[in-house]
Amino acid sequence: MDSFEHRDGQYYAEGVALEALAREVGTPAYVYxxxxxxxxxxxxxxxxxxxxxxxxxxxxxNGNLAVLTLIAEAGCGFDIVSGGELARVLRAGADPGKIVFSGVGKTAAEMEAAILAGVLVFNVESEPELELLGEVATRVGRPAGVAIRVNPDVDPKTHRYITTGKRENKFGVDLARGEVLARRAIAHKQLRLRGIQCHIGSQITEVTPYAQAVERTRDLALRLKPDAPDLEYLDMGGGYGIYYRAADAPALVDYAAAVRPIVKGCGLRLVLEPGRLIVGNAGVMLTTVLYNKQSGAKRFVIVDAGMNDLIRPSLYEGYHRIWPTRGPPPPPLGSEGGEAPADIVGPVCESADFLAIDRPLPPVEPGDVLAVMSVGAYAAVMGSNYNDRLRPPEVLVDGDRFAVVRERESIEDLMRMERPAAAYRTLGASSGETVS
Ligand SMILES: Cc1ncc(COP(=O)(O)O)c(C=O)c1O
Known part of the structure; x- marks a missing residue:
């Protein structure tokens, strides 16, 4: 389900015509x-x-503050992976008691900030992390909630770069070590074992791996429960697949049906950590055609958005539907249409800078605006300034109104953090003591 629709020869986001929006805010631009x-x-x-x-x-x-605010207002908590994300979600109005802190490399400073903020749990991924968390909780004099992230060794059958729940992945600990770690948390004075967590990967389009992972995780939690008075959560992570190319993702009711028999009545509350599912198909990127170029038999359409704005095609072989914002309607989900195929490429100086390869596309002219679909997740957040390109604005549409919720960067923004090497200093000297 999404609210992007082609009607009367134009693409709309809810009640806002995308071509007119592109003229007003410029391109490239993300529209949610x-x-x-x-x-x-x-x-x-x-x-x-x-x-x-x-x-x-x-x-x-997608960490845009306006997006996070919408999600907090809908009553959700947050899964975070850094001190930066902690600050962001709190600014967006998150309830700290509904925040889970994931990630393999939390620092002591991040732990301290999160304990003081009152997060629900740290999803702990290794022995040294548990040890450090215990030390930090003791130092600040506040207990820390812990969920052990286990690696249930299940193949989620997704792209290898976004597989996380197999033995050879860096995330979590295996089930046997998970039990040892959990018992250590139970025994620690300042740690409270509150959950067992797993997250097996992203863009998972089968429900069976979930059922396997949740069952293994639940079995561990139930073994621990008699000794763990605070253990109340079973966290099955995120990773629910969405449609990019066709209606290829399971329905939400299918995920629920797969885990219901495993979880219902087990005495633990389920935690879900969806990212892509909530925002992936809630965003498009608008980009303007700069040039048409023919090289032998090869048709190139050169646009003003590049891999720095949307890296998924280059990094994960990600597929995004792309279609002009004005003209004939796009082919239905699952088919590509019969037009001449083109490589839709950006201005970045890399051969990997493409948005689509050999993609049927109607004839387009410089100035035409294309909509790149399904870019609400892992697009703007993975953007960079490579080639000194300005990050695009983010626009939030609600009904027939819109708000620019992140400005387009300026040339000044690009260089704001840089300094001339005018004042060198020796190691250990304060920044006031310069050596010429
Ligand atoms: C621990 C954890 N939870 C949740 C997610 C969200 O995944 P998705 O956006 O695929 O739902 C991720 C993504 O990498 C993750 O690492």
Whole structure:
């Protein structure tokens, strides 16, 4: 479900015509639909209603403050992976008691900030991390909630770069070590074992790996429960697949149906950490055609957005539907149409700078605006200034109105943090003591 629609020869985000929006805010630009985001949260809640899960949106998928605020207002908690994300979600109005802190490399400073903020749990991924968390909690004099992230050794059958739950991945600990770690947390004075967590990967389009992972994780939690008075959460992570190319992702009710028999009545509350599912199909990127170029038999369409704005095609072989914002309607989901195929490429000086390869596209002219679909997740957040390109604005549409929720960067922004090497100093000297 999303609120991007082609009608009367034009693409719309809710009630806002995308071509006119592109003229007003310029391109490239990311455009998000508020009603789609709200709708995805509602549908997820509905699918899992009888299990009453705690939904902790994975802020890494799209961390724009306005987007986070919408999601906090919908009653969700957050899954974070850094001190930066902690500050961001708190600024967006997050309830600290609904924040889970994931990630393999938390620092002592991040732990301290999160304990003081009152986060629900740290998803702990190794022995030294648990040890450090215990030390920090003792030093600040506040208990820390812990969930052990286990690696259930399940193949989620997704791209190898976004597989996380197999033995050879860097995330989590295996089930046997997980039990040892959990018992250490139970025994620690300042740590409270509150959950067992797993996250097996991203863009998973089969439900069976989930069922396997949740079952193995639940079995461990139930073994521990008699000795762990605070153990109340079973966190199955995120990773629910969405449609990019075709209607290829399972329905939410199918995920719920797969885990329901495993979780229902087990005495633990389910935690979900969806990212892509909430925002992925709630965003498009608008880009303007700069040039048409023919090289032998090869058709290139050169646009003003590049791999620095959307890296998924180059990094993960990610597929995004692309279609002009004005003209004939796009082919239905799952087919590409019969037009001449083109490589749709950006201005970045890399051969890997493409948005699509051999993609049927109607004839386009310089100045035409294309919509690159399904870019609400892992697009703007993975953007960079490579080639000194300015990061695009982010626009949030709600009904027939829109707000620019992140400005386009300026040339001044590009160099704001840089200094001339005018004042060298020796190691250990304060920045006031310069050596000429
Ligand atoms: C621990 C954890 N939880 C949740 C997510 C969100 O995944 P997705 O956006 O695929 O739902 C990720 C993504 O990498 C993750 O690492």
């Amino acid at each position: 639909s508020a009603s789609t985001i709200r709708g995805h949260v509602a549908r997820l809640r509905e699918a899992f209603a009888d299990l009453d899960p705690l939904i902790c949106y994975a802020a890494k998928a």
